[in-house]
């Protein structure tokens with residue numbers, strides 16, 4: 001399971017066996033909120049006061065041997081019982097961690113954190129540890145572990161004070177926080193969105209996009225939305241722009257031919273290869289996959305492999321429905 005993969009929650013979805021187990025074990029009424037709260041408490045209990053979070057301290061707290069086993073296996077990571085101990089196995093051809101601070105290092109921290117979250121489903125006092133949570137809810141368990149993993153790496157109590165006096169998200173900010181917490185920009189976007197949403201100006205949207213091969217890295221590689229930050233006001237009206245992992249080509253522009261496509265999708269490659277921080281300003285009518293038509297006035301800025309889109313929108317037509325899946 002990759003850090004990009006957080007299976008979407010359907011509003012009418014009945015809780016799965018693993019969701020019910022989480023609620024029974026950790027309390028609350030929503031399994032994701034419950035496991036996030038539990039993960040947050042664990043980071044606090046480990047005595048973490050500053051970023052980056054030392055995952056080995058959380059491992060110790062969970063009775064997981066903190067030293068990972070590097071293996072050339074086919075999965076990115078796994079939690080196994082080895083010699084009576086819970087151990088985290090990480091895929092590495094070179095059988096050692098990537099250079100500290102590198103993109104692969106941060107990605108591996110997420111995998112480690114995700115596997116650590118699987119330990120929550122074990123009786124860890126038992127010798128050897130035994131799994132006590134129900135099996136057979138793969139997608140739900142992966143989703144819960146991704147929530148816990150992102151919280152281990154970037155708990156709200158460490159992030160919130162850093163955003164207290166920041167009015168809006170920016171690529172600079174996401175990158176700074178990614179460096180500080182030693183996580184990917186994706187994790188920062190996911191963890192900070194809820195904290196930004198209530199304070200965004202009524203007409204503001206921001207979006208991070210990059211080329212990727214989808215949530216399970218099995219789909220076609222193309223420019224996709226990583227995450228859109230939409231003000232609470234627009235969100236209430238049903239404006240979503242794009243869901244995580246949706247291809248950006250799904251937004252169409254009502255501007256005159258010949259393009260017909262959104263300035264971002266038409267110019268994605270050109271923006272990526274342009275000089276860093278070169279700004280492309282745009283003013284266009286857009287139709288989003290959810291059916292909302294908006295007048296967007298803003299800009300695209302590319303840096304590294306990411307493009308940051310920001311601007312204001314006026315709603316010209318409300319969405320025909322609120323739920324849209326990733327493609």
Ligand SMILES: [Zn+2]
Pocket residue numbers: 001114115118141142145
């Ligand atoms: Zn997993």
